[in-house]
Amino acid sequence: MALLSKKDTKLITDPLADNNPITIQVLGICSALAITAQLKASIVMAISVIFVLGIGNVVISLIRNIMPSKIRIIVQLTVVAALVILVDLVLKAYAYELSKELSVFVGLIITNCIIMGRFEAFALGNGPWRSFLDGIGNALGYGLILILVGFFRELLGSGTLLGFRVLGDPIEKTGLYALGYENNGFMLLSPMALIVVGLIIWIQRSRNTSLIEDN
Amino acid sequence: MEKRTDKNSYTLLFAVGMVAVVGSVLAFSASSLKDKIAENKRIETQQNILYALGVNENDGSSAVFVSKNKVATFFDQYVTKQLVLQGDQVVEDDQAYLIDVKAEKERSKSPDYSRKLPLFVGEKDGKTLYVAPIRGKGLWDAIWGFVALDENMVVQGAYFDHKGETPGLGANIKERYFMDDFIGEHLLDANGAFKGIQVAKGNADPKNIDKMDNQVDAIAGATITGDGVTAMIKADLSLYTSFFKALK
Numbered sequence: 001m002a003l004l005s006k007k008d009t010k011l012i013t014d015p016l017a018d019n020n021p022i023t024i025q026v027l028g029i030c031s032a033l034a035i036t037a038q039l040k041a042s043i044v045m046a047i048s049v050i051f052v053l054g055i056g057n058v059v060i061s062l063i064r065n066i067m068p069s070k071i072r073i074i075v076q077l078t079v080v081a082a083l084v085i086l087v088d089l090v091l092k093a094y095a096y097e098l099s100k101e102l103s104v105f106v107g108l109i110i111t112n113c114i115i116m117g118r119f120e121a122f123a124l125g126n127g128p129w130r131s132f133l134d135g136i137g138n139a140l141g142y143g144l145i146l147i148l149v150g151f152f153r154e155l156l157g158s159g160t161l162l163g164f165r166v167l168g169d170p171i172e173k174t175g176l177y178a179l180g181y182e183n184n185g186f187m188l189l190s191p192m193a194l195i196v197v198g199l200i201i202w203i204q205r206s207r208n209t210s211l212i213e214d215n
Numbered sequence: 216m217e218k219r220t221d222k223n224s225y226t227l228l229f230a231v232g233m234v235a236v237v238g239s240v241l242a243f244s245a246s247s248l249k250d251k252i253a254e255n256k257r258i259e260t261q262q263n264i265l266y267a268l269g270v271n272e273n274d275g276s277s278a279v280f281v282s283k284n285k286v287a288t289f290f291d292q293y294v295t296k297q298l299v300l301q302g303d304q305v306v307e308d309d310q311a312y313l314i315d316v317k318a319e320k321e322r323s324k325s326p327d328y329s330r331k332l333p334l335f336v337g338e339k340d341g342k343t344l345y346v347a348p349i350r351g352k353g354l355w356d357a358i359w360g361f362v363a364l365d366e367n368m369v370v371q372g373a374y375f376d377h378k379g380e381t382p383g384l385g386a387n388i389k390e391r392y393f394m395d396d397f398i399g400e401h402l403l404d405a406n407g408a409f410k411g412i413q414v415a416k417g418n419a420d421p422k423n424i425d426k427m428d429n430q431v432d433a434i435a436g437a438t439i440t441g442d443g444v445t446a447m448i449k450a451d452l453s454l455y456t457s458f459f460k461a462l463k
Binding site for chain 1: 221233234255422
C-alpha cells in the first residue's frame with residue numbers, strides 16, 4: 001500500500017508547480033522580495049515556513065468546528081504568532097546560533113500571506129492529515145521559488161553562493177572578474193526580486209499554456 | 216437556524232479561553248526557558264569580547280567564535296582586568312561584562328547620572344588591548360558591537376552584531392569583510408582629537424590601504440545600517456577618550 005493516496009500526493013505536488021503559491025496565486029510576495037538577496041536566508045526562511053505552516057494547518061483544522069467564524073482571522077493570527085514565538089524561544093534556549101540567524105524572519109513569518117491563505121482556504125474545511133499535507137506542499141512550493149530567486153540574486157548580485165565566491169574575487173580581479181565581469185548591484189535591491197519572480201512566472205506560463213487566463 | 220458557534224456569548228467565551236490558553240502556554244515556556252536563554256547570552260558576550268581581542272576560530276572568510284566549552288577558560292586567560300569607568304573613577308569589577316549597555320545608555324539621559332562604562336583589558340600576543348562595548352541604532356532595530364583598541368586608540372579588532380537588519384544587506388555588518396576593515400583604523404585624527412571611523416560610501420580607498428583616513432568602505436544597499444555603525448562608534452567610543460589620554 002502506498003504511503004499516500006493519489007489525492008493526498010496531489011496536495012503536496014500541486015503547489016510545487018501548477019498551483020504554486022507564489023507564481024500562480026501570487027501570495028507571499030512580500031517575504032520573497034525582502035529576504036532573497038542571499039541563498040542562505042532563502043533556505044532558512046523556507047524551512048521556517050514549512051514548519052509553521054505544517055503545524056499551523058493541523059491546529060486550525062483541529063479547532064475548525066469549535067471556532068466562531070466571526071473572529072476566525074484573529075484566531076488564526078494568534079495561532080501563527082504563538083507558534084512562531086514558541087519556536088523562537090526553544091531555539092534561543094537550545095540552538096542559540098540558529099536563532100540568531102532566524103531573528104529577523106520571525107516577524108516575517110507572521111506576515112506571510114500564504115500561511116493565512118492556507119488556513120482560510122484549506123484547513124478550515126479539511127481534516128488534520130490532509131491539512132498537514134497541504135501545508136507542507138504549499139510551504140515547499142513557496143520555498144522552491146524562494147531558493148530559485150535567492151540563487152540568482154546572490155549569484156548575480158554578489159558573485160557568491162552561500163557565501164562562497166564562485167565567480168572569483170571582485171577586488172583582486174580573479175576568475176570571471178579578470179575578464180571584466182562586474183557584479184550587478186541592482187540584483188541586491190528588492191525590485192529585482194520582483195522582476196526575477198516575473199521571469200519565473202513568464203517561463204512557467206509559456207511552458208504550460210493552460211495556466212493563461214482567457215480575456 | 217443560527218449555529219451555536221455564531222452566538223455572541225460563545226464568541227466572547229472562545230476569545231477569552233483562547234487568550235488564556237495561548238497566554239499560559241507562552242508564559243510557561245518563557246519562564247521555564249529563561250535561565251537557559253540568559254546563560255546563552257552571557258556566553259555570547261564573552262565570545263564577542265574574545266572575538267574582538269582576536270581570540271576566535273575564524274575559518275576562511277567566515278567569523279567563528281571560540282566554542283562554548285572553551286569560553287570560560289579563554290575568558291579567564293585572555294581578559295586580565297575588567298574595569299568600570301564612571302565619571303573620573305576607574306574601578307575593577309570582574310562582573311563588568313554583565314553590565315547592560317542599553318540600560319546604562321537609557322539612564323545616562325538624565326543629567327545627574329554618570330554612565331557606567333565597562334572596559335575589558337586583555338593580553339593577546341604580548342600586546343595590551345582594551346575592549347569597549349558600543350550600542351546604537353540600525354535601520355530596523357538595535358545594533359551593537361565590541362571594539363578592541365590599543366593605547367593609541369587604534370582599532371585592533373571589531374565585532375558587530377544586530378537584532379534585525381536586512382539579511383544580505385545591513386545584516387552583513389557581522390561579516391568578516393566588513394569587520395576586518397576596521398582593524399588598523401585610527402579613531403583619533405592627526406592632532407590627537409577624537410574623530411571616529413566613518414562607514415563611507417564613495418570611499419576612494421576600497422581596498423582599505425590608507426588606515427589614517429578615519430574611513431572604511433560601506434556596504435552597498437546598507438546605507439542606514441552603515442550610518443548607524445558610524446554613529447555608535449562616534450557616540451560610545453568617544454566617551455573613553457579621557458581614559459586613553461590618562462594612560463600616557
